[in-house]
Amino acid sequence: xxxxxxxxxxxxxxxxxxxxxxxxxxxxxxxVEDMIETMRDAHxxxxxxxxxxxxIMLCVxxxxxxxxxxxxxxxxxxxQEGERxxxxxxxxxxxxxxxxxxxxxxxxxxxxxxxxxxxxxAEGNLLAQALEHEIGHLNGQAYLQHLVxxxxxxxxxxxxxxxxxEDMDDEPSxxxxxxxxxxxxxx
Ligand SMILES: [Zn+2]
Numbered sequence: 001x002x003x004x005x006x007x008x009x010x011x012x013x014x015x016x017x018x019x020x021x022x023x024x025x026x027x028x029x030x031x032v033e034d035m036i037e038t039m040r041d042a043h044x045x046x047x048x049x050x051x052x053x054x055x056i057m058l059c060v061x062x063x064x065x066x067x068x069x070x071x072x073x074x075x076x077x078x079x080q081e082g083e084r085x086x087x088x089x090x091x092x093x094x095x096x097x098x099x100x101x102x103x104x105x106x107x108x109x110x111x112x113x114x115x116x117x118x119x120x121x122a123e124g125n126l127l128a129q130a131l132e133h134e135i136g137h138l139n140g141q142a143y144l145q146h147l148v149x150x151x152x153x154x155x156x157x158x159x160x161x162x163x164x165x166e167d168m169d170d171e172p173s174x175x176x177x178x179x180x181x182x183x184x185x186x187x
Contacts, residue, residue: 048137098153
């Protein structure tokens with residue numbers, strides 16, 4: 001296992017769509033180990049492979065207080081419902097956070113490291129937010145494309161603009177993430 005360097009914007013690897021994984025060989029679990037170690041070292045909730053410079057459709061998500069790390073190969077949003085405003089940051093946009101518009105409920109299909117198909121549904125929680133965030137990375141986007149307004153981004157060591165600050169107390173954060181409402185079934 002090794003901690004990899006995290007790419008930051010405007011690195012073009014972050015703005016290119018990643019390639020679908022077709023070979024489920026031994027290189028994948030090795031890469032996943034590095035991604036998990038890198039994510040934990042950076043105190044992230046998720047990490048996409050292109051954030052460490054590997055442009056393939058693979059991401060990991062670790063929700064605090066959940067036992068397992070989720071590994072998603074070729075994840076794809078199949079439905080998005082509702083809207084909510086959330087505060088969000090990104091390891092590839094260090095030192096900043098912003099207010100974004102995210103879906104309330106998402107359904108995602110993905111494969112595991114053996115290539116088996118699964119589906120996952122997440123609603124109103126940190127997992128739903130993380131799924132949209134990481135799949136965005138794999139499609140060449142950062143959260144900046146989802147800001148509620150162009151100026152809805154600020155430095156972490158500065159106070160947010162007052163129009164966004166008032167929402168901050170209500171938002172789920174890493175510390176008080178709502179209990180995961182997750183249904184996972186085989187596809
Ligand atoms: Zn990110």
